[in-house]
Amino acid sequence: xxxxxxxxxxxxxxxxxxxxxxxxxxxxxxxxxxxxxxxxxxxxxxxxxxxxxxxxxxxxxxxxxxxxxxxxxxxxxxxxxxxxxxxxxxxxxxxxxxxxxxxxxxxxxxxxxxxxxxxxxxxxxxxxxxxxxxxxxxxxxxxxxxxxxxxxxxxxxxxxxxxxxxxxxxxxxxxxxxxxxxxxxxxxxxxxxxxxxxxxxxxxxxxxxxxxxxxxxxxxxxxxxxxxxxxxxxxxxxxxxxxxxxxxxxxxxxxxxxxxxxxxxxxxxxxxxxxxxxxxxxxxxxxxxxxxxxxxxxxxxxxxxxxxxxxxxxxxxxxxxxxxxxxxxxxxxxxxxxxxxxxxxxxxxxxxxxxxxxxxxxxxxxxxxxxxxxxxxxxxxxxxxxxxxxxxxxxxxxxxxxxxxxxxxxxxxxxxxxxxxxxxxxxxxxxxxxxxxxxxxxxxxxxxxxxxxxxxxxxxxxxxxxxxxxxxxxxxxxxxxxxxxxxxxxxxxxxxxxxxxxxxxxxxxxxxxxxxxxxxxxxxxxxxxxxxxxxxxxxxxxxxxxxxxxxxxxxxxxxxxxxxxxxxxxxxxxxxxxx
Ligand SMILES: Cc1cc2nc3c(=O)[nH]c(=O)nc-3n(C[C@H](O)[C@H](O)[C@H](O)COP(=O)(O)OP(=O)(O)OC[C@H]3O[C@@H](n4cnc5c(N)ncnc54)[C@H](O)[C@@H]3O)c2cc1C
Ligand SMILES: *[C@@H]1O[C@H](CO)[C@@H](O)[C@H](O)[C@H]1NC(C)=O
Ligand SMILES: *[C@@H]1O[C@H](CO)[C@@H](O)[C@H](O)[C@H]1NC(C)=O
Numbered sequence: 347x348x349x350x351x352x353x354x355x356x357x358x359x360x361x362x363x364x365x366x367x368x369x370x371x372x373x374x375x376x377x378x379x380x381x382x383x384x385x386x387x388x389x390x391x392x393x394x395x396x397x398x399x400x401x402x403x404x405x406x407x408x409x410x411x412x413x414x415x416x417x418x419x420x421x422x423x424x425x426x427x428x429x430x431x432x433x434x435x436x437x438x439x440x441x442x443x444x445x446x447x448x449x450x451x452x453x454x455x456x457x458x459x460x461x462x463x464x465x466x467x468x469x470x471x472x473x474x475x476x477x478x479x480x481x482x483x484x485x486x487x488x489x490x491x492x493x494x495x496x497x498x499x500x501x502x503x504x505x506x507x508x509x510x511x512x513x514x515x516x517x518x519x520x521x522x523x524x525x526x527x528x529x530x531x532x533x534x535x536x537x538x539x540x541x542x543x544x545x546x547x548x549x550x551x552x553x554x555x556x557x558x559x560x561x562x563x564x565x566x567x568x569x570x571x572x573x574x575x576x577x578x579x580x581x582x583x584x585x586x587x588x589x590x591x592x593x594x595x596x597x598x599x600x601x602x603x604x605x606x607x608x609x610x611x612x613x614x615x616x617x618x619x620x621x622x623x624x625x626x627x628x629x630x631x632x633x634x635x636x637x638x639x640x641x642x643x644x645x646x647x648x649x650x651x652x653x654x655x656x657x658x659x660x661x662x663x664x665x666x667x668x669x670x671x672x673x674x675x676x677x678x679x680x681x682x683x684x685x686x687x688x689x690x691x692x693x694x695x696x697x698x699x700x701x702x703x704x705x706x707x708x709x710x711x712x713x714x715x716x717x718x719x720x721x722x723x724x725x726x727x728x729x730x731x732x733x734x735x736x737x738x739x740x741x742x743x744x745x746x747x748x749x750x751x752x753x754x755x756x757x758x759x760x761x762x763x764x765x766x767x768x769x770x771x772x773x774x775x776x777x778x779x780x781x782x783x784x785x786x787x788x789x790x791x792x793x794x795x796x797x798x799x800x801x802x803x804x805x806x807x808x809x810x811x812x813x814x815x816x817x818x819x820x821x822x823x824x825x826x827x828x829x830x831x832x833x834x835x836x837x838x839x840x841x842x843x844x845x846x847x848x849x850x851x852x853x854x855x856x857x858x859x860x861x862x863x864x865x866x867x868x869x870x871x872x873x874x875x876x877x878x879x880x881x882x883x884x885x886x887x888x889x890x891x892x893x894x895x896x897x898x899x900x901x902x903x904x905x906x907x908x909x910x911x912x913x914x915x916x917x918x919x920x921x922x923x924x925x
Contacts, residue, residue: 390725519777631697833887
């Protein structure tokens with residue numbers, strides 16, 4: 347079978363591929379003659395597939411410049427939005443208001459300061475500093491940052507703004523913002539204060555709980571101080587095992603292993619438990635976690651993987667997807683999903699320093715002019731293209747969610763092969779937080795990626811199953827969306843899901859009374875403004891379907907009830923049944 351050949355080729359090439367890479371494209375483009383700029387996320391396509399435009403972009407390098415930018419904007423009633431050089435947030439939070447008076451501020455060059463206080467165990471960095479630069483400096487000083495997302499292509503300001511996280515219920519937990527000690531933020535001010543000012547926020551200040559996860563809507567984060575610990579190593583082992591009892595073991599797993607997570611491949615009845623514990627610096631081992639999904643791939647491989655998926659979609663070949671998922675999982679097991687004892691994986695446990703084990707993203711770096719390798723999703727190459735659904739549950743509700751997903755899976759396990767081609771359902775843990783837009787109780791985060799079609803009007807294989815899981819999470823179990831991921835439907839009624847929401851709005855009114863840092867895009871996500879209703883809106887998660895025309899009747903996709911969660915309304919391929 348052609349797809350199997352391609353998959354085999356994929357592994358072979360991956361095995362021998364070098365580490366040279368073509369770095370991601372800059373997210374901001376200002377083509378000459380257009381009189382404006384566009385902003386893209388890292389996948390090159392926003393949820394609504396529409397461009398994000400700004401009239402102008404500024405690249406400040408100092409805090410003084412931040413003050414004058416905000417003062418000038420306040421004086422002239424301009425709209426502002428901040429974005430990092432990565433722009434890795436998938437929803438349109440960083441998109442400035444429509445019109446000719448909105449300015450984008452890039453923190454790309456605001457990245458000179460990283461100051462470590464060894465005795466206080468803190469690091470203070472400019473908001474544009476990349477997570478990797480921060481971690482390297484911290485580790486060089488013999489210290490470690492405990493929490494970070496798995497992906498390192500983020501800035502210090504961006505990573506805390508969206509509540510980004512790794513996985514831990516221990517100590518301060520897995521979310522980066524819960525390790526923040528201080529934030530300096532530049533906000534608009536009255537004329538007699540010079541139209542802008544710096545707020546120095548810490549735990550003694552009420553506004554701090556708003557500033558920690560603020561989605562770019564309060565002001566410009568200038569500097570962030572994070573708490574550190576003495577340097578340590580980690581010991582990681584993956585246990586590929588049966589998913590029986592997953593609903594009963596996830597809690598004890600999180601309690602037993604400081605950085606534990608679980609990758610669940612429902613179609614294969616497989617759960618991969620990550621036993622991941624802190625070990626002393628003196629433990630032998632110099633390993634790296636070079637997560638497979640974030641390594642660079644030959645462009646030809648990314649393209650053929652995409653082409654295979656596209657072909658299987660078109661032929662409605664579910665078994666082909668299952669074969670693809672099986673090969674990928676087999677390969678991941680073989681190479682420990684990118685864990686390396688030194689240059690390659692030679693056996694468990696893999697032990698290495700925190701700075702090399704928590705976060706990765708080797709596809710970000712270019713070591714030559716070679717342009718054969720990129721991140722697999724690079725928007726220039728017709729490579730991987732997928733949705734990213736991330737739901738955050740109070741821990742006590744997660745058991746029933748797993749049981750529901752298992753029921754849905756048991757109706758036909760093959761329906762889940764599409765997600766298992768990616769990373770299955772990745773289950774991670776974050777601790778209760780005082781951030782208004784963070785999690786108020788110990789929580790479980792589940793992430794899953796799945797095929798996105800080239801066109802927003804093309805329906806997808808088994809899309810009803812993904813939609814049912816999505817609606818189970820956000821509607822039945824009241825899960826909250828990860829702010830930096832998800833399709834629009836996940837943000838429905840989000841303002842009612844946070845006890846701290848009013849506190850956040852009150853702080854916003856104080857810090858940015860004229861809503862200078864708001865746009866219709868961020869308002870829509872944060873306050874659930876204006877529902878959309880157009881033909882096909884259910885296909886891309888822009889709406890939950892309520893009529894057949896929200897799906898794709900001409901292609902045989904009709905709006906139907908869920909199979910397990912009956913209240914769900916999903917677009918299902920059901921051409922023969924009467925409407
Ligand atoms: C491949 C990939 C893997 C990922 N893995 C994870 C993961 O493991 N865990 C996880 O939690 N998340 C993950 N994410 C999401 C990512 O962590 C977040 O999107 C993060 O916010 C991106 O940081 P950034 O610097 O690119 O921020 P941007 O996308 O540039 O900005 C994010 C938000 O913060 C605002 N902002 C940025 N800088 C400032 C500033 N200086 N002042 C005020 N506001 C600011 C922006 O306006 C925007 O609202 C992943 C994303 C991708 C694409
Ligand atoms: C912005 O400016 C362009 C070019 O000057 C103009 O065509 C457009 O109508 C303006 N848009 C708004 C919303 O003012
Ligand atoms: C893997 O998990 C299974 C099921 O929990 C357990 O029986 C087995 O001992 C584990 N293997 C290792 C190497 O820990």
